[in-house]
Amino acid sequence: MILSMTGFGRSEGTFDGKKITIDLKSLNSKSFDLNIKMPLRYKEKEFEIRKILNDRILRGKVDCYINVETLDDTNDVTINHDLVKAYIAELRKISGDGPDFEYLKMAIRMPEAISSRPDELNDNEWVFLIEVLNEALMKFNNFRETEGEILQEELGRNIRKIESYLAQVEPYEDVRMDGVKERYRKSMNEFDQIDETRFYQEMAYYTEKLDIAEEKVRLTQHLKYYQEVAKNEDFNGKKLGFISQEIGREINTLGSKANHAEIQKLVVMMKDDLEKIKEQTLNVL
Structure with missing residues (x-):
């Protein structure tokens, strides 16, 4: 299942005449990068708060804002x-x-x-603060799940488009080899004596050199594996990134062996969708 690294969650509550508000926001990042702002009264608990956020959020560039507003008119x-x-x-x-x-x-x-009046944090207020934080995290993770569902649909759509372009390559494979044979035969005809054995050796060489069967098989496997990981594994962003790199290698090899204008067009369209996949994968947790 895909979760987005983009998230937002807000929670608030009232304790002992104070309104406590917690905002959580995140964007994509290779690691857990936390920026936290809080009143001085909570500074002694900053380490515990950071640990809770790290354990629950895992990865992303995260901003956490904890705000306290006094509701009564008491003069401290x-x-x-x-x-x-x-x-x-x-x-x-x-x-x-x-x-x-x-x-x-x-x-x-x-x-x-x-x-x-001493502005010290007591145990009851700390327990209440954790409750507010947990509620903000729950909303934050719900947001990530919703964004993840949208991401999964977009990624699946782009993967299927690459599969479709790959299926369109097949009709051009025999045509391009016939073209190579014809060009080579014309070149041979310019000479008085033609060595038929050498001609067929050259054809065998070019056939092997331009063969894209293995690339097609590997690309098909990578596309299938990408979808399996996206659907069945949690916290799969880095793994999906590695698979998309392998997809790119096979598409590049396919393009270098294509030797046909229509196949090259299909390769360009595959690359366009792959760039979208790579960009979207960066936002997967």
């Missing part, structure tokens, strides 16, 4: 009024008379003048 910042007033009084003693505003600007920079 507290100004220690008594301490600030004491700082101002001490500063006035040292510097003499001056604008209170200037003393205030200095006082609030002093230690413990401003305090905030």
Whole structure:
């Protein structure tokens, strides 16, 4: 079964007055390449989050965005009024008379003048975050499956087109050999004495040299194998890439041996569809 490396998943939930949103996006890549952005409160769990994403996504250029939005009006910042007033009084003693505003600007920079509620991650919030992450991953993988079904249809269509072009080669095979024989016979007729034995030796040589039976058999096998792997094996992108390279080798050899204009046209059309296959295969997980 084919899965696409292109994916998207979003999930959100509310915990303790905070709205947590996770977005996952991916494009094709040869390996697992993760870019993750999260609030500082979750940084201590970054390694665990990376491991979960690596185990579930496997391959691709992945962006993960974790966002936290405070929903209530609770003020987490507290100004220690008594301490600030004491700082101002001490500063006035040292510097003499001056604008209170200037003393205030200095006082609030002093230690413990401003305090905030500790922004630490507790176990309950971590469990909730994992639940949101798992939901985002489920949607992400569902997206990959849907895209994979579309990819499989496109790949199958292009494989079948190559099979069709290959079937159209056969009628031209005998014609092209007859043409070679005729051209060679005309060349021989320019000489006074013709060695019939040598003529048939040359024909045997060209027949063997231009024979494309093996290439046709191998190409047919590679096309069939590509479809089997695409349908029956999971995480098959790299393997399909190797098979498409083998398909390309047989098509190139077929073209170099063709020696016939119509066969060359069919080879060009095969190459065109093969390029589409290679491009689509790059996006297979």
